[in-house]
Amino acid sequence: MKKYLTHTDFALWEVIVNGDAPAIASASAGTEGLIPPKTAKQKLARKNELKTKSTLLLAIPDEHLLKFHGINFAKTLWEAIKARFQKLISQLEIYGEVISQEDENLKLLRSLPLAWNNIALIMRNKSDLDTLSMDDLYNNLKVYESENKVQSSSSSNS
Known part of the structure; x- marks a missing residue:
């Protein structure tokens, strides 16, 4: 998810890192409420x-959404x-299940949009998929x- 957000819109990742939330102030009744944004910033x-x-x-499957719904x-x-992810990984490890690097990479390749099918097929058939880190796969x-x-722009220009 980090890679996706930094790639599509880095400002979104900065919101996660820095907490770019609107200010919270007390309302007249004594309960906290959001102040509507006024400036462009x-x-x-x-x-x-x-x-x-x-x-x-x-990005969260529907059956798990309720666990995260109340977070503001x-x-x-x-x-x-x-x-939650780290807890699940720990529970799997307690029971002797280990997620291999190849499984992680295959999951990423399966999650790509249909337009990436040919590239995903090429990557799945690479011999080093089991040792290739997630970052290296992403960079590839x-x-x-x-x-x-580059090919699209050159073909449209001709």
């Missing part, structure tokens, strides 16, 4: 916060997702993506 921060939270929620801010949501996909953009 506040409106952009609110937009980024909502977009980031929505993107994170879209993207940074808090990200921390909860990481904690970025190389293919940039090559496709």
Whole structure:
């Protein structure tokens, strides 16, 4: 998810890291409430916060959404997702199950959009898929993506 957000819109990842949430102030009744954004900077921060939270929620399977529904801010949501993922990994390890690097890479390749099917097939057939780190796989996909953009622009120019 980190790689996806930093690639598509780095400002969204910054919301998770820095907590770019709107200010909270006490309402007249004594309960806390959100202050509506007034300046352009506040409106952009609110937009980024909502977009980031929505993107994170879209990545969660429907059957697990209820566990994260009440979380108000993207940074808090990200921390909860990481904690849940680490708990699941720990529970698997307790029972002797280990997720191999190849399984992680195959899961990433299966999650790509249909337009990436040919590239995913090439990557799945690589001999080093079991030793290739997730970052290296991501970087290889970025190389293919940039090559496709160059080929697309040159074919449209001709």
